[in-house]
């Protein structure tokens with residue numbers, strides 16, 4: 001399964017010396033006694049999730065399959081990043097599937113929105129709007145424009161089938177609007193915050209509508225829930241990762257670069273950045289989460305990592321088996337001098353790039369590297385890594401005496417923006 005290796009991490013403390021602290025926090029997580037404990041619904045979600053609602057998602061996806069040439073997913077932050085991470089990781093960036101996915105409601109960019117509306121105008125569209133509050137401005141505005149587009153294209157009656165809302169069970173403007181218009185709704189549980197919500201309808205419904213096997217996702221999540229239900233540091237890699245982060249920060253590293261070697265994991269990095277950044281970055285504490293895709297970014301950020309300010313460490317996620325592979329063809333003229341790689345697989349070459357980079361950054365660059373490997377980029381692995389990172393994040397934050405589940409800081413820009421927009425009452 002998923003493995004963690006701290007042997008390239010330059011850790012100056014023994015991970016095992018944190019055992020008693022980890023045991024204490026493990027209890028806080030599982031007994032739900034820590035700060036923000038009313039948002040720990042993800043912890044036993046593998047047992048408590050609504051099986052009827054799950055079946056409803058599967059059957060809706062089946063029913064809409066032939067109508068969904070383009071799935072438009074409207075949401076931002078925790079109501080967006082997980083679905084994108086999953087779909088890109090599992091299906092790749094240019095999948096051989098009938099349905100295309102477009103993400104909106106995560107920007108105010110007028111050019112982006114205009115191009116999306118033009119791009120989808122002649123396609124058969126299904127729209128999934130996702131917002132717990134229903135009042136998030138980026139999402140609500142995009143939804144208003146898309147609703148107008150959908151009603152003009154299909155009429156109000158057909159919109160009842162083609163527009164699906166994922167929102168609060170009973171409260172909020174989106175729930176009220178959906179009930180009024182007759183849209184189908186799915187629930188964002190009250191006790192699971194946005195960045196922990198990918199394993200609820202927030203992430204699962206877009207995945208299902210894209211043809212992804214969400215049962216396998218939930219099986220992975222459930223397997224991790226059982227396998228990681230131990231406070232024993234020697235048997236819990238998620239906790240070993242959390243402790244390694246803690247040790248490295250004590251050693252003065254305040255930035256973590258999450259590195260992958262697969263472009264289809266770029267959105268997973270964005271999801272990871274929100275999870276760690278929003279959970280940990282408060283009270284003047286936390287490690288700045290950054291990300292890169294190698295070898296692409298070795299030709300840009302690589303210089304900084306190798307020889308720049310020694311402020312960061314890398315967490316490198318590798319994949320044991322790629323989804324697809326190619327081998328290098330022979331060129332009898334060897335015009336490009338690449339024949340020394342004839343017959344080699346691209347994935348093997350990618351692995352040598354990883355090994356060479358690890359050595360460069362570790363040995364001459366003096367940059368600590370934490371290594372995570374995942375077996376593949378399939379559904380089960382995605383579900384598994386969600387629980388793994390949720391648990392690691394909760395452990396990290398509680399060790400720093402931080403509430404992992406709130407995000408008071410994100411309100412500040414909103415207040416200023418509302419004032420400038422002339423929002424009533426602001």
Ligand code: PA5
Nearest residue numbers: 077078079131132133136194195
């Ligand atoms: O993690 C979070 O809570 C945020 O990123 C929210 O998910 C995001 O702001 C969207 O909020 P809402 O679902 O209410 O539209």
